[in-house]
Amino acid sequence: MSVERQVLTGPTIRPLGHRERIEWHDHAVHQLVHPLRGVLQVHTGQGVWVVPPNRAVWLPAGVPHAHQANGPTEMRSLIFEAAALTEPTVLVVGPLLREVIRTLSDEPDLSADHRHHLEQVALHQLRRAEALPLLLPAPSDPRLVRLCELLAADPADQRPLRELGRQVGAAERTLSRLFRAETGFTFPQWRAQLRLHHALHLLAAGRPVTRVAVDCGFRSPSAFVEAFRLLFGVTPGRFPDR
Missing domain, CATH: 2.60.120.280 (Regulatory protein AraC)
Known part of the structure; x- marks a missing residue:
C-alpha cells in the first residue's frame, strides 16, 4: 500500500x-x-x-x-x-x-x-x-479474509459459519475463535455490522427500505429498521438525503 x-x-x-x-x-x-x-x-x-x-x-x-x-x-x-x-x-x-x-x-x-x-x-x-x-474490523488471517470477502460480495448470504468454513478450509470452532481474536466481534456480530454498512450504501443509492432489508439478509423489514435505528440513531426511512 x-x-x-x-x-x-x-x-x-x-x-x-x-x-x-x-x-x-x-x-x-x-x-x-x-x-x-x-x-x-x-x-x-x-x-x-x-x-x-x-x-x-x-x-x-x-x-x-x-x-x-x-x-x-x-x-x-x-x-x-x-x-x-x-x-x-x-x-x-x-x-x-x-x-x-x-x-x-x-x-x-x-x-x-x-x-x-x-x-x-x-x-x-x-x-x-x-x-x-x-x-467494520479487518482481519488478517487468510481464511478469515477469504470468508469476509465472500460475505462482502453477498451480504444476504445466510449460510452458517460451519458451511462457510468448508469453503475456506477451516473448522467452525477455528473461525469462531479467529473472529473474536482478530475483530473483537463474534461472527454473528461481525456479519450484522457488515449488513448494516451495506444497507447504508444501498440507501444512499436510493433503494427502497423493504428492498434493502431483503438485499442485506435481514429476516424482515421490521428487524432491519430496528437494527438500523439502534446503530445509526435514525430509522432508514428517515435517513438523511432520502
Missing part, C-alpha cells in the same frame, strides 16, 4: 461523486471529516468506518486512510493542531458542532481570532461527543 502525505492548511469542502475514491494518504495534522450529505467509507489499517451525514470521523495525525463516497457526497474537513482523541473514531455530530463545521468551512475570511474561538468550541464538542461502534 502506497501512502501519500497530503498537506492541509485549512478547512476544505470537497464534492464527491457516487463511488468516487480518495486513495491512501495521511496528514501531519489532525483531521475531522464530516459528510454534510452522502455517506463516506473511511478505510484505515483497523478496517472500514462508515460515516453518514449525522456523524463525523476523527483521524489523528499520521494515520493512513482512504475515502470512498456512496451516493453524491459533500465532504467537509477541518484540521487541528491539538488532539481531541488518540484513535480514529466516529462521533455523533450534534447541532452546535454541525454549525461550527459549516461556519469554519463556509467562511474562509474569518478573522484569526474568530476562527481560533470556533476551533476551541469544536474541540470541546468533540471531546464530549458520543463515540459510535461504526468500525
Whole structure:
C-alpha cells in the first residue's frame, strides 16, 4: 500500500461523486471529516468506518486512510493542531458542532481570532461527543479474509459459519475463535455490522427500505429498521438525503 502525505492548511469542502475514491494518504495534522450529505467509507489499517451525514470521523495525525463516497457526497474537513482523541473514531455530530463545521468551512475570511474561538468550541464538542461502534474490523488471517470477502460480495448470504468454513478450509470452532481474536466481534456480530454498512450504501443509492432489508439478509423489514435505528440513531426511512 502506497501512502501519500497530503498537506492541509485549512478547512476544505470537497464534492464527491457516487463511488468516487480518495486513495491512501495521511496528514501531519489532525483531521475531522464530516459528510454534510452522502455517506463516506473511511478505510484505515483497523478496517472500514462508515460515516453518514449525522456523524463525523476523527483521524489523528499520521494515520493512513482512504475515502470512498456512496451516493453524491459533500465532504467537509477541518484540521487541528491539538488532539481531541488518540484513535480514529466516529462521533455523533450534534447541532452546535454541525454549525461550527459549516461556519469554519463556509467562511474562509474569518478573522484569526474568530476562527481560533470556533476551533476551541469544536474541540470541546468533540471531546464530549458520543463515540459510535461504526468500525467494520479487518482481519488478517487468510481464511478469515477469504470468508469476509465472500460475505462482502453477498451480504444476504445466510449460510452458517460451519458451511462457510468448508469453503475456506477451516473448522467452525477455528473461525469462531479467529473472529473474536482478530475483530473483537463474534461472527454473528461481525456479519450484522457488515449488513448494516451495506444497507447504508444501498440507501444512499436510493433503494427502497423493504428492498434493502431483503438485499442485506435481514429476516424482515421490521428487524432491519430496528437494527438500523439502534446503530445509526435514525430509522432508514428517515435517513438523511432520502
